[in-house]
Amino acid sequence: MSNFELLCAIVPSAIIDTLWMTCASSFFAFLFGFPLGLLLYATSSGNLFQNNWINRPISAIVDSLRAIPFIILAATIMPITRIIIGKAIGNEAMIFVLSISAIPFYARIAELSFREVDRNLIDTVRAMGATRFQAIREVAIPETLSSLISGFTVTVITILAATAMAGFIGANGLGKLAISYGYQRYNLVVMTILIIILIILNNVIQWFGDRITKRIIFRCQGLQSSIKNLSKDRSNIFFEKN
Amino acid sequence: MKHFNTPLLELKNIRRFFQEAILDDVSLTIYQGEILGIIGRSGAGKTTLIRCINGLDRIDSGKIFFDGKNITQLNDSDRQLIQRRIAMIFQHFNLLSSLRVIDNVALPLKFVGYPKKKRRQLSLEMLDLVGLSDKASYYPAQLSGGQKQRVGIARALASNPVILLSDEATSALDSETTQSILELLVGINQKTGLAIVLITHEMEVIRSIATRILVLEHGRIVEEGMVKDVFARPQSTTARSLLQLMIPALPTKISEKLNPYHGQEAIIELRISGAEARKPFLNNLQGETGVVARIIQGGIDIIQGESLGHFFLAISAIDKKKLEKAREWLANHSDKSEVLGYVQF
Numbered sequence: 352m353s354n355f356e357l358l359c360a361i362v363p364s365a366i367i368d369t370l371w372m373t374c375a376s377s378f379f380a381f382l383f384g385f386p387l388g389l390l391l392y393a394t395s396s397g398n399l400f401q402n403n404w405i406n407r408p409i410s411a412i413v414d415s416l417r418a419i420p421f422i423i424l425a426a427t428i429m430p431i432t433r434i435i436i437g438k439a440i441g442n443e444a445m446i447f448v449l450s451i452s453a454i455p456f457y458a459r460i461a462e463l464s465f466r467e468v469d470r471n472l473i474d475t476v477r478a479m480g481a482t483r484f485q486a487i488r489e490v491a492i493p494e495t496l497s498s499l500i501s502g503f504t505v506t507v508i509t510i511l512a513a514t515a516m517a518g519f520i521g522a523n524g525l526g527k528l529a530i531s532y533g534y535q536r537y538n539l540v541v542m543t544i545l546i547i548i549l550i551i552l553n554n555v556i557q558w559f560g561d562r563i564t565k566r567i568i569f570r571c572q573g574l575q576s577s578i579k580n581l582s583k584d585r586s587n588i589f590f591e592k593n
Numbered sequence: 594m595k596h597f598n599t600p601l602l603e604l605k606n607i608r609r610f611f612q613e614a615i616l617d618d619v620s621l622t623i624y625q626g627e628i629l630g631i632i633g634r635s636g637a638g639k640t641t642l643i644r645c646i647n648g649l650d651r652i653d654s655g656k657i658f659f660d661g662k663n664i665t666q667l668n669d670s671d672r673q674l675i676q677r678r679i680a681m682i683f684q685h686f687n688l689l690s691s692l693r694v695i696d697n698v699a700l701p702l703k704f705v706g707y708p709k710k711k712r713r714q715l716s717l718e719m720l721d722l723v724g725l726s727d728k729a730s731y732y733p734a735q736l737s738g739g740q741k742q743r744v745g746i747a748r749a750l751a752s753n754p755v756i757l758l759s760d761e762a763t764s765a766l767d768s769e770t771t772q773s774i775l776e777l778l779v780g781i782n783q784k785t786g787l788a789i790v791l792i793t794h795e796m797e798v799i800r801s802i803a804t805r806i807l808v809l810e811h812g813r814i815v816e817e818g819m820v821k822d823v824f825a826r827p828q829s830t831t832a833r834s835l836l837q838l839m840i841p842a843l844p845t846k847i848s849e850k851l852n853p854y855h856g857q858e859a860i861i862e863l864r865i866s867g868a869e870a871r872k873p874f875l876n877n878l879q880g881e882t883g884v885v886a887r888i889i890q891g892g893i894d895i896i897q898g899e900s901l902g903h904f905f906l907a908i909s910a911i912d913k914k915k916l917e918k919a920r921e922w923l924a925n926h927s928d929k930s931e932v933l934g935y936v937q938f
């Protein structure tokens with residue numbers, strides 16, 4: 352079998368495996384990491400729900416999980432993976448492990464974004480009579496949206512890199528191929544092509560994330576010219592968000 | 594002169610401590626419809642005072658009454674009802690960069706729970722009031738500083754407050770924009786009877802629009818009175834030194850040459866107010882005493898409808914008798930006249 356035939360046979364399904372693991376893990380990283388980050392921010396000292404009894408333990412758990420390298424974490428939590436997923440290898444098991452690793456990662460990134468919220472803005476809406484929840488919903492989240500999204504892009508890319516590494520411990524996808532053809536059989540051509548595919552995926556994700564972030568930042572900085580045209584017509588004023 | 598005597602908000606013996614006392618036994622009343630100026634150097638405790646008024650900071654002792662009710666001990670949700678009657682504008686505008694102008698203005702209405710249609714309609718009315726209805730769908734970053742502050746004012750007015758607190762709201766603006774913002778505030782005050790509390794370190798701002806003034810120094814109120822009285826006769830050192838910046842001073846070229854006893858010309862500092870300030874006093878001086886006086890520096894300022902004049906005059910000191918007559922005449926026709934010294938040209 353020539354290299355070309357070989358690639359045609361194995362690459363498409365590997366890309367699908369990699370994307371599936373990356374997307375599913377990113378989804379869980381956001382689903383749990385975002386509220387966790389918000390909780391870390393809101394309960395930290397000087398903020399809306401200041402509470403050391405909640406903040407300190409959660410902070411400690413998040414930092415501990417972040418301190419463990421991915422491969423070691425995967426091995427350590429294998430028994431838990433087996434209980435929850437039913438097996439310790441395969442895509443779904445990897446999604447579980449990747450999520451456990453990415454949730455605290457994104458939680459910290461989200462918390463850092465929230466910390467950049469201008470305290471004066473929170474005070475401003477509090478002085479208007481906003482409740483603490485309203486202050487978070489109407490100020491903290493919208494004001495940090497662009498930074499939350501660029502942080503999420505970083506998280507997705509980190510997960511993509513981790514899926515490749517997960518090839519060592521039984522995950523399918525581009526990482527496993529790269530390991531078995533490049534590392535074990537030393538097929539330089541196949542390995543190079545696999546690496547190029549990974550780089551392209553990486554760049555596509557980054558480009559996509561940047562596009563969304565930029566759109567938000569441009570809008571807030573008023574660089575989007577279409578707004579000016581819209582505003583000439585008073586009847587067009589129906590922008591108020593819910 | 595209008596008189597304001599319906600108290601809206603009263604602070605009684607407020608104290609606030611951090612490491613030391615930041616507010617020390619502050620008592621003040623805000624009356625319906627007045628424009629109260631609170632002036633003090635930076636660090637005097639102005640911002641802390643305003644944060645205590647609108648409930649962002651808790652006070653350590655003292656009482657706060659709103660509309661006659663003691664609100665010192667209220668829980669959060671009851672306090673929010675009162676906070677909505679007290680609006681605020683800020684030095685750095687504090688607009689949300691992620692929201693369009695109209696959504697910024699509508700924000701307080703959202704907290705009150707108004708339906709969306711009502712919010713938009715009221716916000717547009719407010720933007721009309723501040724002259725920015727054509728910028729409704731802009732983002733704050735697309736506006737100038739003065740326009741941002743107008744949005745801030747529209748947002749503050751949206752919740753139909755009875756008191757507007759302004760913390761250095763014009764300090765980040767150039768003097769022309771400052772004047773237009775102040776005019777807007779006066780207009781709103783006259784139209785709606787909204788009480789305005791202007792906190793600032795700039796006497797000029799108070800001079801332009803305030804009716805009453807409080808001087809804050811190290812967390813204490815050291816002087817209180819009608820603006821025209823305090824400007825004519827400042828008592829505290831803070832008021833005096835802040836006023837100094839606005840008051841014309843003798844040119845240094847002359848003050849350097851000043852000799853306490855000898856010279857060709859006497860330099861006289863003169864303060865006049867009221868009816869005297871509206872008369873052609875230099876002509877009268879010449880007509881009644883035959884002495885010609887020259888203005889070196891000074892002018893007449895109108896503060897809250899009152900004319901206040903402050904001049905430095907030069908009068909020939911060669912004929913001592915005539916000079917004496919002129920001094921006597923000036924003393925009788927002014928609030929204060931003083932020979933600062935003599936100069937030799």
Ligand SMILES: Nc1ncnc2c1ncn2[C@@H]1O[C@H](COP(=O)(O)OP(=O)(O)O)[C@@H](O)[C@H]1O
Binds near residue numbers: 633634637641642
């Ligand atoms: N949260 C705080 N903790 C400690 N000190 C504070 C705090 N807020 C204000 N201060 C102190 O209170 C004093 C008055 O501050 P502030 O009210 O901001 O003055 P102003 O607005 O007149 O410039 C300052 O010396 C400041 O350092």
Ligand SMILES: [Mg+2]
Binds near residue numbers: 639640761
């Ligand atoms: Mg201040």
